[in-house]
Amino acid sequence: MRYRKIPEETVRRLPVYLQGALHLSRRGGESTSSKELADLIGVEPWQIRKDFSYFGDFGTRGVGYSLGSLIGRINKILRLDTGHKAALVGVGNLGSALLAFPGFRVYGFEIVAAFDIDKRKIGRRKAGVLIEETTSLGRLSARGIHLGIIAVPETASQDIADALVKAGVRGILSFAPRRIVVPRGVKVITIDIAMDLARLPYYVAAG
Amino acid sequence: MRYRKIPEETVRRLPVYLQGALHLSRRGGESTSSKELADLIGVEPWQIRKDFSYFGDFGTRGVGYSLGSLIGRINKILRLDTGHKAALVGVGNLGSALLAFPGFRVYGFEIVAAFDIDKRKIGRRKAGVLIEETTSLGRLSARGIHLGIIAVPETASQDIADALVKAGVRGILSFAPRRIVVPRGVKVITIDIAMDLARLPYYVAAG
DNA sequence: GTTTGTGAATAGTTTCACAGCA
DNA sequence: TGCTGTGAAACTATTCACAAAC
Numbered sequence: 001m002r003y004r005k006i007p008e009e010t011v012r013r014l015p016v017y018l019q020g021a022l023h024l025s026r027r028g029g030e031s032t033s034s035k036e037l038a039d040l041i042g043v044e045p046w047q048i049r050k051d052f053s054y055f056g057d058f059g060t061r062g063v064g065y066s067l068g069s070l071i072g073r074i075n076k077i078l079r080l081d082t083g084h085k086a087a088l089v090g091v092g093n094l095g096s097a098l099l100a101f102p103g104f105r106v107y108g109f110e111i112v113a114a115f116d117i118d119k120r121k122i123g124r125r126k127a128g129v130l131i132e133e134t135t136s137l138g139r140l141s142a143r144g145i146h147l148g149i150i151a152v153p154e155t156a157s158q159d160i161a162d163a164l165v166k167a168g169v170r171g172i173l174s175f176a177p178r179r180i181v182v183p184r185g186v187k188v189i190t191i192d193i194a195m196d197l198a199r200l201p202y203y204v205a206a207g
Numbered sequence: 208m209r210y211r212k213i214p215e216e217t218v219r220r221l222p223v224y225l226q227g228a229l230h231l232s233r234r235g236g237e238s239t240s241s242k243e244l245a246d247l248i249g250v251e252p253w254q255i256r257k258d259f260s261y262f263g264d265f266g267t268r269g270v271g272y273s274l275g276s277l278i279g280r281i282n283k284i285l286r287l288d289t290g291h292k293a294a295l296v297g298v299g300n301l302g303s304a305l306l307a308f309p310g311f312r313v314y315g316f317e318i319v320a321a322f323d324i325d326k327r328k329i330g331r332r333k334a335g336v337l338i339e340e341t342t343s344l345g346r347l348s349a350r351g352i353h354l355g356i357i358a359v360p361e362t363a364s365q366d367i368a369d370a371l372v373k374a375g376v377r378g379i380l381s382f383a384p385r386r387i388v389v390p391r392g393v394k395v396i397t398i399d400i401a402m403d404l405a406r407l408p409y410y411v412a413a414g
Numbered sequence: 415g416t417t418t419g420t421g422a423a424t425a426g427t428t429t430c431a432c433a434g435c436a
Numbered sequence: 437t438g439c440t441g442t443g444a445a446a447c448t449a450t451t452c453a454c455a456a457a458c
Contacts, residue, residue: 007449015405019384033417042386045417046451053419061418062458079408086404093307097300103384103401147407171407173400177226177310179249187410189403193380194310196396197293198222200354200378201286203394216427240439252439253429260441268440269436 010051015107016041017048018074022106025067033064080108085145087113087169089160090152091121091131094175098151099127113145117156134160141168150174161188217258222314223248224255225281229313232274240271287315292352294320294376296367297359298328298338301382305358306334320352324363341367348375357381368395 020041024032034045052058055077059065075081086104088095088111099111114126115134122133140148148164150157150172157176164172165186174180177192227248231239241252259265262284266272282288293311295302295318306318321333322341329340347355355371357364357379364383371379372393381387384399 005448009449011406011409014409015402018405019402035417040386042388044451046419046453049417049419050450057419059418060458061456062416064417077409078405079412080405084408093304097304098400100300101400103399104404106384107401107405109401109404146411147404149404171411173404173407177313179247181249187407189407191398191400191403192310193305193308193398194314194316195222195226196398197311197316197354197356197380198225198285198287198314199218200380200394200396201291202218202221202284204353204378205286212426214427242439251429253431256440257428257442264441266440267436268434269438271439 004054006054010054013043013047013051014074014078016043017051018071018078018080019106021065021067021070021074025071029067031064031066032070034059037065075108083108083110084147085110085112085143086147086149086173087111087115087137087140087145087164087167088129088149088151089115089134089137089164090150090156091116091118091126092151095151096126098149099129109147111149113140113143117152134163137163137167139167140164146170148172150176150180152176154178211261213261217261220250220254220258221281221285223250224258225278225285225287226313228272228274228277228281232278236274238271238273239277241266244272282315290315290317291354292317292319292350293354293356293380294318294322294344294347294352294371294374295336295356295358296322296341296344296371297357297363298323298325298333299358302358303333305356306336316354318356320347320350324359341370344370344374346374347371352376354378354380357383357387359383361385 020037034048038045038048058070058073086109088098091114099114111129114129114131115137116131117134121131124131146169148169150160152160154176157174157178158180161172161180161182165182170186172188174188174190177194180188182188227244241255245252245255265277265280293316295305298321306321318336321336321338322344323338324341328338331338353376355376357367359367361383364381364385365387368379368387368389372389377393379395381395381397384401387395389395
């Protein structure tokens, strides 16, 4: 394998492959093939092989991929092998759902801190996590937290992002329907639920 | 403008342009330029002009775009000009948050029906919407509902998708972390929150 | 025989640079 | 002059087809 820049789309697909591999592993599988994995997750086998090829040899020709080593390799590439602590800001309807959401564990994430501006919520616990004052967002990196999740209203989202960056957060998952501007070296991924829904009627009409 | 196939990526950006145009309009603007809109939403001006060019002339050379006609054009292309009714299945933590979520209105969506399997929730109302039995999902298309939102546990998601399709739904927004298989003519958009978060550490480490 | 890994071909998308109009 | 609209160029990603390895 020769070195080439990792395509953006390949990075987007790696978590999908990881999820598929974890699924097969949980079902008791020991190994898989690009065909089996492809059928499971709904892509083409060559896409998987091509994507893996950017990172070196993953499998054995004529045999396939060991699920254990596959999961290990992808986890390492995505830096999911160490586990990550996240801070949630905004414990409203969506924030509460995220606190209770079990799916983060699959990838080794844990929400260990929650913040809200509403005085009545401060000091209470949701899903075992103490709700703290947003104004005392403080030094998250000192608490081992490098990821932030923004679930506050649109108008407050940029201020919260600024505070998170100041507190040492390097990666942000934002649910606010608005562009978040951050310094170089900080990555923001935005999930705009309504905007994703807004694409549906176009496809439905097109058939 | 000559006809060409609309690029997938262009369709993905149209809601972003629409949101930006709506934002400027709400702020009292009458018109805009590709530069202003681009700066607002964080893309390049030529990308906007190129995307619009697939659908014909949107603006006036030397002047810019009228916000009113721009919003009208994009709404029409995305089929958002008529408004859409959606059914929610799964009124757990996430489903409840979605019922209370005000952001859908921006694009003319309304959740008018909610379903759950939990007998204790049936008959109650959440955010003004009556919770009905999942088993009686019935004929949604007869109620003018052509979109479904899936917020049930992963294991039930495919069955719910099948039921929604049977009930006449043509577009599905799914929050289940799993591939949903549907017949031709039905479109599924999946939001896998944990999977999106799973990409973050990769970028954070890469800088 | 089976399945991986990968150059080469094809397809799709972004970026450029400027002609075309107001 | 100012800003749109768009072919052409540059870049990126997908798909193919097959040699290499077990």
